[in-house]
Amino acid sequence: MTSILLDTPNVPALKVENLVVDFKTKNGVVNAVRGVSFSVDRGEVLAVVGESGSGKTITSLTTMALLPSTARTAGVVEVDGHDVLNASEADMDSKRGNVVSMVFQEPMTALNPSMKVGKQVAEAILNHRGLSKAEAMARAVELLDRVGIPDPAVKARNFPHQLSGGQRQRVVIAIALACDPTLIIADEPTTALDVTVQAEILELLRNLVKETNTALLLITHNMGVVADLSDRVVVMNAGKVIETGTTVQVLTEPAEPYTQALLAAVPTLPEAQWDAIFAEERTGEPRHAEPAGNSPLVDPVLDMREVCVDYTSGGRKLRAVNQAGLVINRGEIVGLVGESGSGKSTLGRAPLGLVPVTGGEITLFGGNVLKASTREIRKLRSRIGIIFQDPGGSLDPRMTVGDSIAEPLVMHGVNGKRPGRAERDARVRELLEAVRLPAANANRYPHELSGGQRQRIGLARALALAPELLIADEPTSALDVSVQDEVLTLLLDLQKEHGFGCLFISHDLAVVHSVSQRVTVMQHGNVIESGLSSKVLQRPEAPYTRHLLASVPSPNPIVQRQRREARTALLLSSGTRGS
Incomplete structure (x- = not known):
């Protein structure tokens, strides 16, 4: 049943006052949240930011009464005027998905892998609305269309694994919207997404908040996402709110040393020369690349030329890397960027003999890898160090x-x-x-x-x-910004001290800019652009690289507004907006 408070303008969508959350453990009581207060109004986006362990996710779970039995709470939490901390489980069951809903960080764990996505959206409707199964399914297709899923009636019959990562996140958003909630909580909703897909999801959330007048509580550590989407910011550290204000105020003139340090640790991408780029777009005369800056052979530890990598699946040959080239000289860091599925990690594994190289040449420390014996490859591998994306899993x-x-x-x-x-x-x-x-x-x-x-x-x-060559595959993607900054600083210091060459693989262009002298961009298995980082990441020639740069959110709200406008202009010029 819809709350009678729903249309009362003075009742915030979410009110949190002096919230305290403690956990009983075998080592005593852990104070996770200590006296947190804030509110969110309808049609507003409030971002709660902080490092891991700051208490931001615990606070968000409290608003839906999803804490474990070991938790003890005190204070006030009201969603649309409803008392959450003292509500019964039955009462909260009627509110979750109806008055308050959540968009989770990883859609594959939030979605049932054995249930078609249309049924999963319809299930939320059936739980809270008196509709028939047919009516609920029709509403589910409408919602899939609303969140930008192409061919929604067809996609509704697909399972989650048949959709892309961005499409799965859109399904999760459709489920969150199913019953027109007053409040949506988005917990790191774009962390696992490529920058271009992230930009699409942020635009979708922005438009939905505006159209539905829904309140959005955004939980994140990504300051670029905060700058792009939020109206106000709450900064948390060690379970307490240490700073709050408008997004422009907090991100451009932070008052607290912790906030200042957090922002200082965020790698930034220099703004691209958009005026010159759009002039080239209008005239159709892009600048000519400078071959001398692309692949200089000074003292190469790795030289890959026209490398092809093919996989076989179901009797079909799939080309993951197509005639790609890359050079790394001793003492330099080369960034390799591209979205998921671009072939960058596959190309990085090729010198190690870990993928089926079917064409081209790979020279490692002057030796031909593709003609080396097993014993020779083993000796070559001893001269290479590898850093994996997930340190826990490695x-x-x-x-x-x-x-x-x-x-x-x-x-x-x-x-x-x-x-x-x-x-x-x-x-x-x-x-x-x-x-x-x-x-x-x-x-x-x-x-x-x-x-x-x-x-x-x-x-x-x-x-x-x-090692003489270090291959780092997404080595900082799972880290908080301050920890990421420490690891990157350490990597640079060690690289200067030992002089090894480094292939730094990432989809984070700002991180790549902060560490690499040269950068190579991949798309669909092809190297589409290569050159000095300062040139490729400010005045790119390839349309794909331009779209990548415009999709990277800046932690400065003013710069981010300009970048979003540039992305819109690029999409309009290429005729892909709204497709």
Whole structure:
């Protein structure tokens, strides 16, 4: 039943006053949220930002009464005038999805993999509205159309795995909108998405808030998303609100040192030369690339030319990388960027012999990889370090940190000899010191460390054999901005000290700009642009690169407004807007 308070203008969509959330643990009581207060009105977007452990997600879960039984709460939480903290479970069941709904970070875990997406949207309607199954399904198709799903009647009969990541997130948003809620909570709704898909989702949320007058509580650590979408900002740290204000005020003139440090840690992308780019768009005369800046052969540790990688699926040959080239010189960092499925990670694995290379040439440290024997490849691999995207998944949970770091020494040896325990322990201590971690961490296990500490362990292990080439595949994507800044600074310091070449694979153009001298852009398995980072990321020649740059949100609200206008203009000029 719709609340009689729904049309009362003075009742906020969400009111939180002096909220306290504690958890009972075997080691005592943990104070997760301490005296938090804020409100959100209809038609408003409020962003709650902070690092992992700040209490922002716990606060959002409290508004839907989704905390575990070990939690104790105090204070006031009202959604559309309804008391949440003292409501019964039956009462909250009638409110969840109806008065308040949530858009989760990872749509694949939020959606039922065994149920067609149309039925999942209809299920939310059937739970709260007195409609027949046919009427609910018709409404589900309308909602899928509203959130921009192409051929909604057809897509409604698909399972989640048959949709792209962006389409799955749109389905989750359709479910959240199904019963016209007063409040939508979006918890990191774009973290797992490419920048172009992220831009589309942010535009969708912005338009839906405007059209439906729904309140949106945005939980995120991405300051670019905050600048793009929110009206006001609440900054949390250690369970407390430390700063609040309008988005422009907080992001351009932060008052608190913590907020200032948080913003200072955000990598920024220099604004592209949009006037010159649009002049080229109008005349159809793009600038000519400078070949000398694209692939200079100075002292190459890796030289890939016209590399092709093919996979076979169901008897069909699928080309993942098509005649791609890349050069990395000793002592330089080359960024490799592109969206998911562009082939960048596949190209990064090619020198290691981990993917089926079917054409081209790969020269590693002067040797031909494609003609090398298994023994020769093993020797070449000992000269390469690898940093993986997920540090938790790349470390054996049964091994101590020290044993994980020493593993390359055991596998490959040093100068042809396998070092003894004392020598390995000394090298582990040296590596831990290099990545600025106490030597005592050698006896700990991965689950006992934070995400940033685990990534430092991954970096230490990659450096164990003093590599001449480091391949870093999305090494900071799962980290908070301040931890990301620490890891990137550490990587740059170690690279300067040891002089190794580095292939830095990422979809975050701002991060790539902050670390790389040159950048290569991939799309659909092809290298479409390559050159000095300062040129490619400010005056790109390829239309795809231009769309990528315009889709990267800036943490400055004023700059972000200009970037959003540039993206709209590019979409209109290419005829893809609204498609």
